[in-house]
Amino acid sequence: xxxxxxNKVNPDRIRRFQDYANRIRPxxxxxxxxxxxxLVGGAISLFGQGVMWAFEHEGFSSQAAATPTSIVLVGxxxxxxxxxxxxxxxxxxGMGGSLPITGFANAIVAPAMEYRSEGLxxxxxxxxxxxxxPVLVYGMAMAFLVGVARYLLGTS
Amino acid sequence: MAVQxxxxxxxxxxxxxxxxxxAVVGPKEGEGPLADWFDRIWPDEGTRYPSYxxxxxxxxxxxxxxxxxxxNMTWSDVxxxxxxxxxxxxxxxxxxxxxxxxxxxxxxxxxxxFTEGLALASLILGQGGPSTALVTAASHHLSAERQFRFPLExxxxxxxxxxxxxxASGVAVLSxxxxxxxxDSLTIGRVLDWGSHDPNxxxxxxxxxxxxxxxxxxxxxxxxxxxxxxxxxGDLGRFGLTLAQHLAAEEYHVSLGEKLQxxxxxxxxxxxxxxxxxxxxxxxxxxxxxxxxxxxxRSGRLHRILLVATGALFxxxxxxxxxxxPGIAHAIAITRQEEGQ
Numbered sequence: 001x002x003x004x005x006x007n008k009v010n011p012d013r014i015r016r017f018q019d020y021a022n023r024i025r026p027x028x029x030x031x032x033x034x035x036x037x038x039l040v041g042g043a044i045s046l047f048g049q050g051v052m053w054a055f056e057h058e059g060f061s062s063q064a065a066a067t068p069t070s071i072v073l074v075g076x077x078x079x080x081x082x083x084x085x086x087x088x089x090x091x092x093x094g095m096g097g098s099l100p101i102t103g104f105a106n107a108i109v110a111p112a113m114e115y116r117s118e119g120l121x122x123x124x125x126x127x128x129x130x131x132x133x134p135v136l137v138y139g140m141a142m143a144f145l146v147g148v149a150r151y152l153l154g155t156s
Numbered sequence: 157m158a159v160q161x162x163x164x165x166x167x168x169x170x171x172x173x174x175x176x177x178x179a180v181v182g183p184k185e186g187e188g189p190l191a192d193w194f195d196r197i198w199p200d201e202g203t204r205y206p207s208y209x210x211x212x213x214x215x216x217x218x219x220x221x222x223x224x225x226x227x228n229m230t231w232s233d234v235x236x237x238x239x240x241x242x243x244x245x246x247x248x249x250x251x252x253x254x255x256x257x258x259x260x261x262x263x264x265x266x267x268x269x270f271t272e273g274l275a276l277a278s279l280i281l282g283q284g285g286p287s288t289a290l291v292t293a294a295s296h297h298l299s300a301e302r303q304f305r306f307p308l309e310x311x312x313x314x315x316x317x318x319x320x321x322x323x324a325s326g327v328a329v330l331s332x333x334x335x336x337x338x339x340d341s342l343t344i345g346r347v348l349d350w351g352s353h354d355p356n357x358x359x360x361x362x363x364x365x366x367x368x369x370x371x372x373x374x375x376x377x378x379x380x381x382x383x384x385x386x387x388x389x390g391d392l393g394r395f396g397l398t399l400a401q402h403l404a405a406e407e408y409h410v411s412l413g414e415k416l417q418x419x420x421x422x423x424x425x426x427x428x429x430x431x432x433x434x435x436x437x438x439x440x441x442x443x444x445x446x447x448x449x450x451x452x453x454r455s456g457r458l459h460r461i462l463l464v465a466t467g468a469l470f471x472x473x474x475x476x477x478x479x480x481x482p483g484i485a486h487a488i489a490i491t492r493q494e495e496g497q
Binding site: 013016020024025026033081084086087088089090094097098107110113115 | 307308
């Protein structure tokens with residue numbers, strides 16, 4: 001199924017066009033994007049670390065402090081999404097905004113807000129995980145594989 | 157009235173005229189360089205409506221009302237409505253049509269729907285069918301984002317070649333009643349697929365179709381680009397303009413130069429408004445034509461233009477399944493009747 005046949009166009013003409021398009025296509029500014037991702041992702045992580053220290057200061061052990069810290073960060077991500085600000089953070093910070101747990105909250109809350117016009121069941125219910133779904137599916141699949149490997153290797 | 161075929165899919169039209177036009181746009185479009193040319197600018201994206209789909213319908217129906225008011229017409233004077241939009245099953249056009257209940261032809265060529273509508277209406281009016289048609293197209297940035305991309309509040313980065321679906325609607329009255337602006341000729345586009353795959357770069361998918369239609373139109377009419385004050389594409393954007401100029405020059409030996417303009421490139425201040433490649437959507441060419449170009453033809457600043465709206469014919473499913481993105485473009489030439497002609 002060659003496109004030259006479909007279009008009755010000289011394939012060389014298509015190749016020349018695509019070559020030219022590839023040559024002049026505006027590219028992402030990778031360097032600047034990486035710097036922003038580092039700053040934004042770093043700032044969120046720093047904030048999370050601060051929250052964790054605050055819980056430790058209140059007498060939580062460092063292991064016990066992790067859970068309430070996650071809850072605070074998820075709450076922050078959800079709040080900022082609801083206020084319509086989180087998408088601006090990611091627009092600037094890219095993966096630096098998407099990857100931390102606040103970004104996961106954004107990926108859940110954004111569809112929840114989006115699909116409420118289609119109802120509680122077929123809207124929010126069915127589409128809540130449209131963005132975060134792959135993370136859950138492959139995250140759980142990987143956790144299963146690692147668990148099996150650990151069992152087979154006999155480490156506990 | 158007459159329609160004369162010329163070449164494979166080009167037609168010369170006699171006795172069909174462009175009457176009044178109207179354009180209603182969103183707030184971002186109203187901050188762009190063409191703000192003064194629109195009939196109405198919304199203060200927000202339509203948050204007063206229960207959904208952005210409903211907002212898009214309202215955008216369309218407002219432009220229709222303005223066009224009818226300007227023409228001193230009521231809905232009963234409209235013999236047929238020819239319109240299109242981007243949303244699945246043409247819900248904007250069809251749901252708006254249940255309020256006016258006039259005979260309706262829904263069309264889809266994605267962002268080329270407006271010129272498909274103009275071409276279809278010109279052909280049927282020119283052959284003694286209906287005598288007055290309303291041609292419409294609309295798009296809304298947020299309803300298009302919902303359908304084609306991600307939930308609105310989800311953060312993500314747009315690529316530099318991505319276009320910004322315009323919140324805009326454009327409506328044109330076509331009539332067999334004589335007026336200053338005449339529908340001159342048209343070319344029905346064909347679907348071309350040159351193997352582009354990136355939905356964030358529709359310019360590469362549409363530029364071949366735009367140039368193909370343009371060149372076939374000029375050949376069929378025995379014209380050159382010198383016969384037009386402007387050759388206007390729909391939403392190729394900044395990158396697409398460069399591609400189209402290069403393609404026309406290198407492969408077809410047509411030097412378009414400054415004559416080639418693009419509604420999507422004109423609608424926004426691309427640097428200041430952060431729209432990357434420029435505007436897109438059926439409402440983009442419809443709004444910019446109905447506002448800016450139609451007014452400039454009426455005032456005599458332009459005498460003859462070729463509007464070549466461009467469409468990328470993909471769906472979210474088709475590109476997820478790995479299909480390439482076909483493009484289409486329909487062309488329509490509009491001429492100002494000089495005194496005594």
